[in-house]
Amino acid sequence: MQASGWPSVITMAGPGSPIVAPFMMSVPASNWSLQPQLENDSALVGDLPLSRLLVMKDANYPWLLLVPRRAGVSDLIDLGEPEQAQLMAEIACASRALKAITSCDKLNVAALGNIVPQLHVHIIARRNGDAAWPKPVWGAAPAKACAPEALAQLIAALRRAIPLA
Amino acid sequence: MQASGWPSVITMAGPGSPIVAPFMMSVPASNWSLQPQLENDSALVGDLPLSRLLVMKDANYPWLLLVPRRAGVSDLIDLGEPEQAQLMAEIACASRALKAITSCDKLNVAALGNIVPQLHVHIIARRNGDAAWPKPVWGAAPAKACAPEALAQLIAALRRAIPLA
Numbered sequence: 001m002q003a004s005g006w007p008s009v010i011t012m013a014g015p016g017s018p019i020v021a022p023f024m025m026s027v028p029a030s031n032w033s034l035q036p037q038l039e040n041d042s043a044l045v046g047d048l049p050l051s052r053l054l055v056m057k058d059a060n061y062p063w064l065l066l067v068p069r070r071a072g073v074s075d076l077i078d079l080g081e082p083e084q085a086q087l088m089a090e091i092a093c094a095s096r097a098l099k100a101i102t103s104c105d106k107l108n109v110a111a112l113g114n115i116v117p118q119l120h121v122h123i124i125a126r127r128n129g130d131a132a133w134p135k136p137v138w139g140a141a142p143a144k145a146c147a148p149e150a151l152a153q154l155i156a157a158l159r160r161a162i163p164l165a
Numbered sequence: 166m167q168a169s170g171w172p173s174v175i176t177m178a179g180p181g182s183p184i185v186a187p188f189m190m191s192v193p194a195s196n197w198s199l200q201p202q203l204e205n206d207s208a209l210v211g212d213l214p215l216s217r218l219l220v221m222k223d224a225n226y227p228w229l230l231l232v233p234r235r236a237g238v239s240d241l242i243d244l245g246e247p248e249q250a251q252l253m254a255e256i257a258c259a260s261r262a263l264k265a266i267t268s269c270d271k272l273n274v275a276a277l278g279n280i281v282p283q284l285h286v287h288i289i290a291r292r293n294g295d296a297a298w299p300k301p302v303w304g305a306a307p308a309k310a311c312a313p314e315a316l317a318q319l320i321a322a323l324r325r326a327i328p329l330a
Contacts, residue, residue: 085253
C-alpha cells in the first residue's frame with residue numbers, strides 16, 4: 001500500500017485568520033472514551049465543545065470524524081436537543097474548514113454506526129474522479145496509507161481554521 | 166420484483182398522541198421544486214417548516230428523505246445557520262418517529278448528494294439482517310417494489326407521528 005497525500009489539500013491562511021468564530025456554548029465533559037477502532041483508524045485534531053475532531057488515515061479522501069464526547073450515545077436522537085444543535089454547529093464548522101482547505105466538489109456527511117455503534121459523524125471531502133466517485137466511500141476502495149507529512153499538513157490546516165480546545 | 170411491505174412497521178398510537186411537539190419556527194417558502202429523480206423514487210408524506218418529507222419506494226428498508234425547500238442548496242453549509250438548526254430539529258423529529266414506528270436497531274442519517282446534488286437527507290431504519298446489513302444501503306441491494314398498502318400504512322403512521330403542514 002503506497003503512502004500518499006491528498007492531492008487536493010491546499011495551504012490555509014495563517015493562524016491570525018480562523019474561518020469560524022468560537023462557539024458560544026460550553027459543554028461539560030462526561031465519562032466517555034473513544035471507541036478503539038475509531039482511535040486506530042484516525043489521528044487526533046482536537047476537541048470542539050461537544051465533539052472530538054479526528055482525521056481518518058485514508059489517503060483516498062480528506063475524511064473527518066466528529067465524535068460527541070458522550071458515553072452510551074449511538075444515534076443522533078440519543079443526544080439532548082441542545083447537544084443536537086451543538087453537533088450541527090460543529091458539523092458546519094468542520095465542513096466549512098474542510099471545504100476551504102480542500103476545495104472539494106461535494107461534502108458527504110453521515111452518521112451510520114452499523115458496525116461501530118459509538119455515535120460518530122463522517123465528513124468527507126469528495127472530488128469528481130476520486131477513488132469512489134460518485135458512490136459513497138464505504139466499502140468502495142481499500143484504505144490507502146497516508147504519508148505522515150500529508151497527514152500533519154491537513155491536521156495543521158484544520159487547527160488553524162477551527163477553534164479547538 | 167416482488168412488491169413487499171416492511172416487516173418491521175408497527176402501528177402507531179392514534180392521531181391524539183403525536184410523539185413530537187409542533188415546531189416553534191416558521192420558515193417562508195422560496196423558489197424551489199423537488200428534483201425529478203427524488204420525486205420519481207419517493208412518495209410524499211408532507212411538509213415540515215423547512216423540509217419536504219418523503220418515503221423512498223424501496224421495501225428493503227423504511228427509508229425517509231428530508232429535502233429542504235430551498236433552491237440552489239447542495240451541502241448542509243449552503244443553508245444559513247438558523248436553517249441548519251431547523252434541519253437538525255426536523256432530522257430528529259423524523260428520526261424519532263421512524264424509530265418508534267419501526268422499532269429499528271439503528272438509524273442511518275446521511276447527506277451525500279454526489280449524484281443528485283439537491284440537498285437531501287436520508288434517514289433509514291436499519292435492522293440487523295436487513296438486505297444490506299451491516300453495510301450502508303447505497304448500492305448494496307436492488308430496490309424492491311413496495312406493496313401500495315404497506316407504503317400507505319407507513320405514510321399514515323408518519324403523518325400521525327409528525328406535525329406536518
